[in-house]
Amino acid sequence: MADAAKLAVVRGPSTSALGLQPSYDVLVVGGGIAGMESALTLGDMGYKVLLVEKEASVGGKMILLSKVFPTLDCASCISTPKMAATSHHPNITTLLYSEIEGISRDDGGLFRVRLRRKPTFVDWAACTGCGECEIVCTVALPDEFNADLVARRATHIAFPQAVPKKAVVDRFGTSPCSFTCPAGVKAHGYVSLVRAGKYDEAFRLHMEDAPLPGSLSRACYAPCEGECTRGTLEGTVPIRAIKRFMVDRYYAAHPIPEYGPSAATRAERVAVVGSGPAGLSAAYHLARRGYPVTVFEAAPLAGGMLRYAIPAYRLPKDVVDRDILNVTALGVELRTGTPVGSLAALRADGFAAAYLATGTMEGYALGVPGEDLDGVMDCMGFLKRVNGGEPLDLKGKTVMVVGGGNSAIDPARMAVRLGAAKVVIQYRRSRTEMPAHDWEIEAALEEGVELQVLHTPVRFLGEGGRLTAVESLTMRLGEPDASGRRAPIPVEGSETRVPVDLVVLAIGLKPSTGSFASEVELNRNGTVKVDAETLQTSLSHVFAGGDAVTGPSMIVQAIGQGKRAAFYIDRFLRGEALAGVRFDEPLPVVDKAEVVARVANITPRPAAPRHERPVAERLAAMAEVELPVSEDEARQGAARCLDCGGCSECHQCVQACPAHAFHFEMREEKAEELVRSVIVSTGFKLFDGRKKPLLGYGRFPNVINAMEMDRLLAPTRPYNTVLRPSDGKAPDNIAYVLCTGSRDCTVDHRLCSRVCCMYSLKQAQLILGALPLADVTIYYMDIRAFGKGYEEFFQQARGMGVTFVKGKVAQVDERPNGNLTVTYEDIEGGGGKRQMEHDLVVLSVGLLPNRDALQLFPGGQLEADPNSYVREVDEDLEPGRTSIPGVFVAGTASAARDIPDTVLHAGAAAAQTAAYLKRMEEGR
């Protein structure tokens, strides 16, 4: 024996020489009928078998079939005993939802198998297969088990007869919207919940991550929408508008939170300095973790930027109040009008940890003469005053806002509302360089704000200490500067002077951290120096976040920092290590290109326009500019979601599961096993009908492939009858196109696929049973009914009235009524080109090699035959033996085969394996 000879000469350190014992006698790759048959036979012989299957159930392709020829047994009925036996066999270990990364053979002839266990996100030991999770799941995905003819849920059990019957969550990755959110808000989750009409659940999901949904629904810059894959098509899903819908609805129904104070399970008190979004978020998450929290706020009212920076026409203050209730309802103590003098004082007061979130509540000065005149304010001063309710009458006045960012837009629009006769935003570069969002600039212009670009103030002039005029210089743009924008260069002698009553300087905000400079380390720009991951400051018990750390940023960023700080403060107070622990590890973001490819057939539906109050109306009062969307608009908007990541993380399954089996933190695991031998039973691939474009598959809905027809006929069929896809009509004139993708050099597949004639005959018989009035025509080259009982089966089909036409179908065209014109060469009925109308065309697609099998072993060790199937070195006398000693092939991995031949071949592979193992044992 050549193999034995090789095995006898063991050179070099082998795995066995190192004392490692193989954990299994046989690895079977692929749990289809061949793999199961081989595994069962070897298991019965007493060998220990590891069966690895990439799907969540054993059964392979056979379990997908309706009935099987020539006995017309139900495929489920004859598969499930094997599936159950495989799963329960004492000598077989099944490893499902797992893939082989590679197999290498060592000098001692043992095989080292590298495995990847894909995360199911469900603890299968706990899952009972009850299906409750499927009912509540809010994401529909194409049902592979039903040939994508219908949808299933993202959380699903593979199919009704799955063995084992366990749930799996389909997560392709994190959806871009959720992934990009700095606060980790599961945008995809609440969008899918709104789509499903589960509005309260949507609100509650948001509250898992961020406590200020009202403010976010108005004033968030919505980076999620910027990442929305639908945005690369006809327009983004209106995520923020959807959030506003769900929040408004919830707040209307719940003027106060549904929950009360959270149980104080922790003794350590935590101080939060600052009640802006960063502080509130930290307080909320700390309170949820059971800590008593006190929030200190210097200003008279809580909310920070939400309260004082964002004007009410963008964010009504009652919304801020309601948002804050979400935090205080947990028992968080809010002390407004209470500035914190020093961190040491807090410590002395018994706070075990502190979180600094003081924000950036002060503006930078411009540094030009006259800045101290009455009538020159910085933007925070201006906004604090007007948003704080202090009256400021600008009727008939001229207001100039200096700056080009968003912080310039708000004072300008506010000034218009306060009655100013003329409001000018002066900016030293051109509009293109303005950092403000374009839509904000547009809104300001609409409301009458003027834009004076390429100007900068050089002097403020006054009388009696009061501003009267501004002297400005014209600028021109030079080369790009460090910021990448073109640098403004003053034009000599271009001074102009205009009368102005009020100047608002909006040239930047600085961190309000001055009072702590002596206690914690600050960066040069005044922000608090922290560890980027843990937000811990130079004082170990003090953490910091929000704008005080990042400089002026987004609300949602600040909220995210609060959540992060709460996580690490909790660890700190528990005495747990902070280093090396990741706060949040989402799955990698999905590739948008893949999503777009996956949803290639979606119907374009333009995004609903956003509603805004007319200019005249919005200026009259401090009325909210943006109007809400209706329930229909919200749901239709949500329905445009492409479900990029599959699962939306709406977590309905987590809550519905009676067995508490869901674990979203589950991640892929790698494993390694040592085995004595390998059986490759990786099956076949089905020919893709699209590769014969003239036959119309993929273009015409009523051209389907035979696997789809098998599903339409199966006992677990999607529609409980045979319907054609375009209009749900029961077809009565069905054509079969045999040899689609077989015996065809134009698709580089010259082989006959062995099964198509027979399964077409089978389907024809089943159709005549299901639709007794239907006509079935089979266009064929040869009817290859060669197996035991097959010819009789063919004659039975003829006897039932199936029409057989010898002729190759060249083309299929669609008629306006969805029917199809089949153009074929009529070989025996008089010859020539003929046409026939049918209402459904079934392509009898062939079997192709599954080339993945060849990748199991490195470097082409597992040889392929000229047709790319796994090569059998001597298929006459040694069926199943491959080019690698100890590696065998079973079933359609080595050639197209029908089920009986596959079962026989798998039995042969098992015999080869057993004989090989015996030789190994005996050292032959």
Added chain:
Amino acid sequence: MSDDTPTPRRIGVFICHCGGNISDYVDVEQVRQAVAGEAEVVTAKTTMFACSDAAQQEMTEAITQDNLDGIVVASCSPKLHLFTFRAMADRAGLNPYRYVQANIREQCSWAHRGEMPAATAKATAIVRAAVARAEASEPLATMRIETQPRALVLGAGVAGLRAALALADMGLTVTIAERAQRPGGWAATFGRTFARDRSGAEMVEELLRRVHEHEHITLFTGAELIEKSGSVGDFTAVLRVANGDTVTLNVGAIVVATGFQDYQPTVGEFGWGLPDVVTLPQYKRMLDAGQGLHRADGRPVKTVTFLYCVGSRQGEEVERPNRYCSRYCCTAACHAGIVSAEQAPGLHQVHLFRDMRTYGKYELLYEEAQRAGAVFLRWDPEEPPVVASDAGGLTVRVKDRLLGGEELEIPTDLLVLVTGMVPRENATLLNALKLPLGGDGFFNEIHPKLRPVETVANGVFIAGTAQGPKTIAESVASSLAAVSKTAALLLKGYVDLEPFVAEVDEERCTWCGKCLDACPYKAIEKVAVAGKEVARIIPALCKGCGGCALPCAENAIDVKGYTDEQVLGMIDALLEEAAE
């Protein structure tokens, strides 16, 4: 248990939808309600797929939680799931023989489509009868028989030889019995074979060399199985060997690889009997001889015509038609065409076929034959080719379907009848093995997909063309599959037999001897017990056929699992339903 105060039984009933296979035609909920009211039924449920893992889990939980002592699953034929549910019961700690399967699919829903009320009533009756049987069920234990690590292979063709080698490779002792004087079967007579163009004779030579070298294989030629007794794992086989001697073997299993015969045309069938009309095996021998192709009159063959499907795919025109396709002949004829073209360049070849069944990779040989110059014409079984002979030689008249039925006259030097495989005649063997044959006359497997090499006789396996036409590669694959099953049986060292055997009530028995005469399995012996002669069953030999129970005047014999009490209970349950 005392007859006076019977403890009420605790029966669970599970009724399967089978997707819609049952529930589309039977109102399963109504059946459930009907049996839920039975006195000893403590739980009755419906389930989508009783065979599914989850449903089995539910059943095992019911068995433990409701403390069931009997369970009925109303679903499909026990042929499919008897063992599934027995194993389930066993896992749950319930004696597996206290589970009863009610077949409401094959025997009800499928048989009565479109008659839901009647089908539902029938299903209810079937389930009630099953409940009655479960109520009278007793715990039974399988009989464990030690298996002999030896196998007998019948036939020394390529399938038999390869099977013997594989069995011996697994450590079993093998005896091969070949009826012919020379081993090797058909393959030994073949020169070049498809698909790898290897010599059949050389392949057999190699196998024989390995067989002779193997210390655990004994090969008898001129040997026939004349008697088989015993049961799975422990058979006694008697061979008649050369010069009439007999050899008695004790083996655990038997692999039947007795092969096929080639079809012999009847005189006049497509010109059979005329000079220069040969069968495919004869033609292959002419090619293998390598002497060139000559007519009977010695002239060289310039045109050869192959006529396919002779003896295969026959219809009513023949008295006892071979309706089946012989599978290998299309490819074999194409391969012969390729070899012919090599050996006789310029030879004209006409292939008259019906459907070209060069399946799978063999398609490439069909292509190659066409490239080699073979012309293929398709004939219609309604108007078969007519062969005539005159002084000039043979003529085949055929209506070509491609040319719209135009009649062609093909003068040919040689006509090859592409004959198929027919089952081997072997009355002695059939008598010894008592194996059923299929409609095509070949040995029949239990199920082509679930148990393709097993027969109704436990421990007797079929391999190769004894089961149906196959190529060499397919024969070998099937023989190795049979080896797998044989090894799975014998390597374990024991086999558990069903406990459904007859049992004699020794108090009632008066030894009249009628049972002894009725038993076809020699499973009854006379013994003396407490001073009287009574019958006793030998369980390992008893098949549970019940033949002994019938003539027993004293009603002293019952078959376990099918006791009178159970059967009468079932009948009562069925009648009760009819009376309603």
